[in-house]
Amino acid sequence: MDLKKMLADAHVKPYLLKARFGIEKEGQRVDLAGNLAETDHPECIAKRDEHPYIQRDFAETQMELITPICETLEDLFNYLSAIHDVAHLTMGKQEMLWPLSMPPQLPKKEEDIKIAKLKNFQSVLYRRSLSKSYGRRIQMISGIHFNFEFAEELIQTLFNLQSEFKNYRQFKTEIYLKVTRNYLHYQWFVTYFYGASPLSEKNFFDNDCLTKPVRSIRNSKYGYSNHDDVHVSYSSIEKYITDLTQMVEKGLLIEEKEFYSSVRLRGGRQVADLADHGVRYMELRNIDLNPFETIGISYEQAEFLHLFLLYMLWKDEGNHCDEWVKEGDALNEAVALEHPLSHTQLEQDANAIIKEMEQLAEALNLPVSDTLFANLKEMLQDPSKTLAGKLYQKSEESCQADLATSIAKENYKSAWDKPYQLTGFTDMELSTQILMSDAIQQGIKIEILDRQDQFLKLQFNDRIEYVKNGNMTSKDSYIATLIMENKTVTKKVLQQHGFRVPAGEEFNRIEQALRSYDMFSTKAFVVKPKSTNYGLGISIFKDGASREDYEEAIKIAFQEDSSVLVEEFLSGTEYRFFVLDDKVLAILLRTPANVEGDGKRTIEELVAEKNRDPLRGRDHRTPLEVIQLGEIEKLMLKAQGHKIDSIPKNGETVYLRENSNVSTGGDSIDVTDQISDDYKKIAVDAVAALGAKISGIDLIIEDITVPASDKGAYGIIEANFNPSMYMHIYPYKGEGRRVTTDILRYVFPEIN
Amino acid sequence: MDLKKMLADAHVKPYLLKARFGIEKEGQRVDLAGNLAETDHPECIAKRDEHPYIQRDFAETQMELITPICETLEDLFNYLSAIHDVAHLTMGKQEMLWPLSMPPQLPKKEEDIKIAKLKNFQSVLYRRSLSKSYGRRIQMISGIHFNFEFAEELIQTLFNLQSEFKNYRQFKTEIYLKVTRNYLHYQWFVTYFYGASPLSEKNFFDNDCLTKPVRSIRNSKYGYSNHDDVHVSYSSIEKYITDLTQMVEKGLLIEEKEFYSSVRLRGGRQVADLADHGVRYMELRNIDLNPFETIGISYEQAEFLHLFLLYMLWKDEGNHCDEWVKEGDALNEAVALEHPLSHTQLEQDANAIIKEMEQLAEALNLPVSDTLFANLKEMLQDPSKTLAGKLYQKSEESCQADLATSIAKENYKSAWDKPYQLTGFTDMELSTQILMSDAIQQGIKIEILDRQDQFLKLQFNDRIEYVKNGNMTSKDSYIATLIMENKTVTKKVLQQHGFRVPAGEEFNRIEQALRSYDMFSTKAFVVKPKSTNYGLGISIFKDGASREDYEEAIKIAFQEDSSVLVEEFLSGTEYRFFVLDDKVLAILLRTPANVEGDGKRTIEELVAEKNRDPLRGRDHRTPLEVIQLGEIEKLMLKAQGHKIDSIPKNGETVYLRENSNVSTGGDSIDVTDQISDDYKKIAVDAVAALGAKISGIDLIIEDITVPASDKGAYGIIEANFNPSMYMHIYPYKGEGRRVTTDILRYVFPEIN
The missing domain is CATH 3.30.590.20 (Creatine Kinase; Chain A, domain 2)
Incomplete structure (x- = not known):
């Protein structure tokens, strides 16, 4: 041989x-x-x-x-x-x-x-x-x-x-x-x-x-x-x-x-x-x-x-x-x-x-x-x-x-x-990295079935569970996620179950929409194409609109889609409720990118300081994103009479963005303990009405001190079937809520 | 007043x-x-x-x-x-x-x-x-x-x-x-x-x-x-x-x-x-x-x-x-x-x-x-x-x-x-129209939540079920559909459960792929980008390949994706098994667009004749599509030494397409009763291994008279979480299988 x-x-x-x-x-x-x-x-x-x-x-x-x-x-x-x-x-x-x-x-x-x-x-x-x-x-x-x-x-x-x-x-x-x-x-x-x-x-x-x-x-x-x-x-x-x-x-x-x-x-x-x-x-x-x-x-x-x-x-x-x-x-x-x-x-x-x-x-x-x-x-x-x-x-x-x-x-x-990162797997989504970290700790065997697709096979003793994107599991039914994926259907189902959602009309013909001006003229409302695409074609009227402005908004929206929604605009603060198996595990308030003045440093310096936080990075590789100073931010500053070298007063909060997405430098603040149980019950019941087990549901609340049962106290904007988890775990302020561990305990109750 | x-x-x-x-x-x-x-x-x-x-x-x-x-x-x-x-x-x-x-x-x-x-x-x-x-x-x-x-x-x-x-x-x-x-x-x-x-x-x-x-x-x-x-x-x-x-x-x-x-x-x-x-x-x-x-x-x-x-x-x-x-x-x-x-x-x-x-x-x-x-x-x-x-x-x-x-x-x-159409709803997908027709017959109340999205709310007595695309229901788990959506994951899961899937290797570097030539050189194999897109970048070698051809195929595939699969090519006939709740309801054989000669008429005439069938139409508005006589069909004829005015012999079958998709004029033939139970069991067990309840699973079978337990008797190509239903209901040949009714009975067992 x-x-x-x-x-x-x-x-x-x-x-x-x-x-x-x-x-x-x-x-x-x-x-x-x-x-x-x-x-x-x-x-x-x-x-x-x-x-x-x-x-x-x-x-x-x-x-x-x-x-x-x-x-x-x-x-x-x-x-x-x-x-x-x-x-x-x-x-x-x-x-x-x-x-x-x-x-x-x-x-x-x-x-x-x-x-x-x-x-x-x-x-x-x-x-x-x-x-x-x-x-x-x-x-x-x-x-x-x-x-x-x-x-x-x-x-x-x-x-x-x-x-x-x-x-x-x-x-x-x-x-x-x-x-x-x-x-x-x-x-x-x-x-x-x-x-x-x-x-x-x-x-x-x-x-x-x-x-x-x-x-x-x-x-x-x-x-x-x-x-x-x-x-x-x-x-x-x-x-x-x-x-x-x-x-x-x-x-x-x-x-x-x-x-x-x-x-x-x-x-x-x-x-x-x-x-x-x-x-x-x-x-x-x-x-x-x-x-x-x-x-x-x-x-x-x-x-x-x-x-x-x-x-x-x-x-x-x-x-x-x-x-x-x-x-x-x-x-x-x-x-x-x-x-x-x-x-x-x-x-x-x-x-x-x-x-x-x-x-x-x-x-x-x-x-x-x-x-x-x-x-x-x-x-x-x-x-x-x-x-x-x-x-x-x-x-x-x-x-x-x-x-x-x-x-x-x-x-x-x-x-x-960077405790949110799992060395060896930093190319994967943060939430998946954290879930894998938890799985390793809990002694749940991990096999990566598709890395780019965040597709995991988890095994504890002889039982196998597959998980994608950290929160897509065998526990949710397919139809529940499809309901959440479709904003119109979500709204209809929630409405039929008695939850408050933005009232609205769907129009398929421009004349029909124009005829309905008087329905909205004095209200706060939004005109938007049914399928929204990066906010294109959306007009917001917080105090009603003139007929001309309304017509203009309708025409713009119809340029984007053949169906246009005119919807009640709900005023208040948007909160993200993370719901798992009929329990609210975390509530997050997201605020637009901002800095707080100290009367000494310029906005540019304050931004640089804030960006030094190891939680901030780029491209979703960290729980928070750095604040940019691009065109949009500069325009936003200008509208407030600021430039990047302005020195805000001590304690003055200067916003650099209109939108509160974490992805554009916004802050995430955990408020789980500040929100009363009646709002949590709304979130839990709404997710149950959608037939879902895992959902990030967004509520607009005008005043959290008012009971949820008051007329118009809240409105539900949407429910997400793939809610971000890392933002609850590593918030900018407040207590982190390790929801990934809860997900694992949910799919593997036997590890407890 | x-x-x-x-x-x-x-x-x-x-x-x-x-x-x-x-x-x-x-x-x-x-x-x-x-x-x-x-x-x-x-x-x-x-x-x-x-x-x-x-x-x-x-x-x-x-x-x-x-x-x-x-x-x-x-x-x-x-x-x-x-x-x-x-x-x-x-x-x-x-x-x-x-x-x-x-x-x-x-x-x-x-x-x-x-x-x-x-x-x-x-x-x-x-x-x-x-x-x-x-x-x-x-x-x-x-x-x-x-x-x-x-x-x-x-x-x-x-x-x-x-x-x-x-x-x-x-x-x-x-x-x-x-x-x-x-x-x-x-x-x-x-x-x-x-x-x-x-x-x-x-x-x-x-x-x-x-x-x-x-x-x-x-x-x-x-x-x-x-x-x-x-x-x-x-x-x-x-x-x-x-x-x-x-x-x-x-x-x-x-x-x-x-x-x-x-x-x-x-x-x-x-x-x-x-x-x-x-x-x-x-x-x-x-x-x-x-x-x-x-x-x-x-x-x-x-x-x-x-x-x-x-x-x-x-x-x-x-x-x-x-x-x-x-x-x-x-x-x-x-x-x-x-x-x-x-x-x-x-x-x-x-x-x-x-x-x-x-x-x-x-x-x-x-x-x-x-x-x-x-x-x-x-x-x-x-x-x-x-x-x-x-x-x-x-x-x-x-x-x-x-x-x-x-x-x-x-x-x-x-x-x-056109019994497959439901007047008033002909803009919806055929399978949804047929399901709605069944629901009306069974006395299940229908509400269309989103028409373009084929999203239905069905109600029988007090019980509500949501159904999208006619077969996406509360019965399937989200993860099961995600497994089926991802071909790599499907293959891995099936393989780990002992089913035969095409053996293959995934390459992320071109050199690595080139080094592996000897692994495939003499076998029947396919080179394809991991994410296939209308068949781009795929090369099939039915009898091995020269090193040059292999290298060429690898390079072409890498132009389409950063991951390339080299996979065993399974020879045999592809059958679609429609599986619902651990039962095979229908099996379909699809053949490429073809006409059968009568020794008298030209191919063009035979195509026109075949297209007269009211089951054939355009754009999926009918259970079958008309056979085209475009460039692809003409090339295919040429390869067989035919033109559109050739007169095929009596009984001669002339194919106008290589691919057997119904959407390009292919025939659908019901063979549910011809396939033996052991293959049906394979299909049922494989769908169960994927954790799915409703699936259209594709098996390649070399010879249906050979027992499924024989080595290499079958191979599983893929499983579809949104399988076409109308093609089983209105096949070109063979008995129609009204699987939509079974779906309804499955989500509403109480109607029986």
Whole structure:
């Protein structure tokens, strides 16, 4: 079986880089001073031991972030970044994540390291046994587990190219065994470049057994490693299983998962399943946290690992496979314990490997980042460029703990800077980002079915719900949304249910409309084309109109549409009620773009000041939009006798827009608690009349202190079937209402 | 109270013509020879005595068509026309409606006239009493009841202009009383122009009591009239009620509704309610069927009645109101019994009235049809132009019965000519027209909320359902339709549920797509932009592709969209499965536009012949579209070595299109019974997987004789949330499946 030849086959080519990836990343929670957190794992994610995204590892302080299985590295990094954001938001503002594999200063007494307070007693028992076998300190080391699976199509195509194996599962297992043996032999290569645990903090070592800096404590005998008499063969899957089972039976391992190899072969839930199902994927466990990356690993590193695993598949292995692996252990131990700034004793071998990988990439026409090989070469020539080298050198400037604390704080800041954003998914709509953040926190699995279309598949246990745009769900009927989509129909349905809507007439002939002048002449009314399009053709008469003006308005409207509405103009303030399942969750008042004078600064300066708010941005990427100073704003200022360099009086509010849309710089003000229950009941009943479950319904209220039952107290303008949610969550003023969480609880009542 | 002045007030003007209308139209069912039908009222509408649209009057053969209350005469006529269509379709092809007020030849024995077989025994008893009082023959006369209500705004505005009445309800009642008294005084005017019962048929009169032709038997003492001692005063509502009640108490009337005045005042359910609620509207009962209109009344007639009622409101009445009414009775009797071709004795008065009405219309600036007054004048000058005159004259040519039979047949033909159309609503989508037709038949009340948007409100008893486009209902969830709307999401969901969909890859970068050539090179596949737009940028390779062709196809697709799909091409035949509530109701095979040769005619001739089918039309106004002979068709012919004047061999099928859309002249063939249950189960299960209740799902099947469980036996292309229904109902070949009825039964299970 000539894998080198097979990998170069044209049939294999399209699938060469197809793979599936997953990451588990551990990290210690610390307070803002960099001390190990004394708090428990956050309650809202602690509800479930088996949270799909955020769990605890050995200790209560040790967070483990878990990505879903991803088809691309882009996806993998998006998810890992997002889960990091959620971890930060969930820990709250008093905690952050320690960026190093080596833990921060540990408590003097080992028993003060708290074992994870899991619900499952078996899991707690296991951790207690680990404490006994290895001590709690060593278990506080964190790292990254990189799960990797070749694409099924790749293995299938390779299988078809050979005749040695008749059984596909056996072939597949052999593929993974070969890669594993080679990886174990060459793992020192990874340790050299990406090892990143040169120093330990106080109270890590019982005695000062390791006095000099190294490349990777974690990957050395001082880190996570089994007792010397644990040996497992990778010669065949049967041998691997038998060895592991025996180790457990002999009591050398508490459980199979205590086997701390740099590679773990994965199949079913336990090792014995490998015999039945074969190897499904492999787990690389020798990756130290990269302190210079917010998420603990760089994209280039992941790309390298992918390429390296392909190379391990391609490369011939030693004849005696157990020896081959054993040699690898020794080489790795040697490199791990080298000084971080020293050249490695295996420099020549490393050079050869880089060259060979480069050739392989070229031969197979694999797309690789431009910098990958250049960086490897540079790190090889200059050990201070390796992760361990860099970390050690920077730590020398003050100390590793201070460095780690300041890195943690940077990461903390960037997570809290724009809490409305979910890193990795910032191209999606804000409301969807926030809903996804909530879903990750609640442990609801997310699959993005169509990214541009904001189409999510959510799963909790076995139940699936699809959600689009954050609020389009299985709970609303199609017809209810169609009713809301059609303003005329909405009005008719509400009117028939006894709600006040603007009275009006629809005209299909201009003469018919003109004849009706006297119906409106002295009233406040609006003339508009039935299908409004960016406000074209709309005329508003707040105090009646002359016959000439009326005729003019009718003619203008008929230029836009063959149907024209003349509607009562409702005076008062417009409020947006967010209604979910017969409850008003939030009420928002929107005001046009404005600044408040201080008697000193110009309007331009006041606008610039207001725009500095991190909530303000452009193109709906933030909860509020910056205030513009364009033509429309200048005209509006002019009408009030202002220019952009006018200095408004102290306390004077200057409006820059007539319309109150948030999208043109308007302010959003939460007034949920200020509006009395009778208006909330109107909103709830109106949404129910439309047959809807989720709606943003707009009420005009003249005076909120007047009872809703008074004649003309309110009027309903429209109901929105896709109401903005982020504006309620991050209002300009007032309390944020996290309606996305309510949506999730509504579609998944079982999460409560 | 100067009503003349009040009506001229500017405030009144916009509301002058606002009113509400309703029509009840009786008519006898006859067979195609014009003989009184011997069948029962059609079963599907006989289920309910109180059917909102189609009931029985006195006799089992006497259909009463009832419009809903309408705000405009246009609406009124649309509904009446539609209900006529439905009445025809419901009676079936062996019956038609007699177009005259006077019944066709009656059975010799009076007891052979069958009283309506109503479920309500009270109603049957009432009819038996009528038989005793008046005889059954007289009850067989039919006519139109015209319900009229002034707009509330009109009466309210008039009320505001006076001070005589303090109580609005009293004022409103007085308005109707005045109009009624005047109408009764001047009813002869209506009888002259629109009376249309000059002759009776055999066995109508017991003895030949009326030997000469008249203007209106129905409006004379020979028609529907109470016994001489029935007198009711219109001087006040109290008097009116007391008189009526007394008549019943004395046994002169069986029930209040037996009072056969030309005007009935309407309030609540019974006359006594008038005391509490006042008069709400009035019912004109003296309108003979207009035999020259399919629906028994012309638009101009209705317009006249509206104007005449306004005139009656405007016109001063006589001082002694009971006398005034009594005089009217006498005048009407005189005019009704005039010879239909003679000038009326009241010609001068009539002239004066026309002139005054004309002046009124001008003074109040009322829009009136150009022809209305001209026609009245002409009819006054030339009695042969009146309805009675025309009918009499035409009857003289052969006999009235033959004339009526041939008119009935014309009406019958036009109803059956395009059974897929619902007259009055032909601007709406076909499927909606058919659904409305079904709703009328099932007695489900229809309100059109938005006509252009095909938005209906349906009501059965107290339950309301909204339906848009005939199949968008409350039964489907919003998210299910969104899943179906998004082809990518549909595919993913179906795939995750184990259904076969075209395998494929989505590419966002051109290089990535080009690299994947080997994945498809030898397969049948399609390259297409993710968002397809009229087929732009799609390339199909049925037998693999060269690298150059593949690259070209990828580039073309990327010109249309930033995402490109390369998808497996499924070979086989595409079938549309119409699924409703977990059942397959219909399966359609669509074939491209084609003609079958006869060895004699040219393609052009064959196309012309095929296009003659009344099912074929243009712009989706018919179930099938005409076959074009444009550029595309000519190119297609050329590719087969044909021209439009080629003569295909006998039995040869020549295709004029590649695509099988019905909209480009394709044929639709019902194959519901030919497809085996296992494929139907696939369709049902797939729709269920999408969470949908109503869907048109497209399956590609290679060979329908092969079990669906065979590998690759089928593939699902897409699911449509707004599937065309009319193509299943009126296919080109095969059995029509009236899926609209199933939709109605689904949203209103209680109608069964």
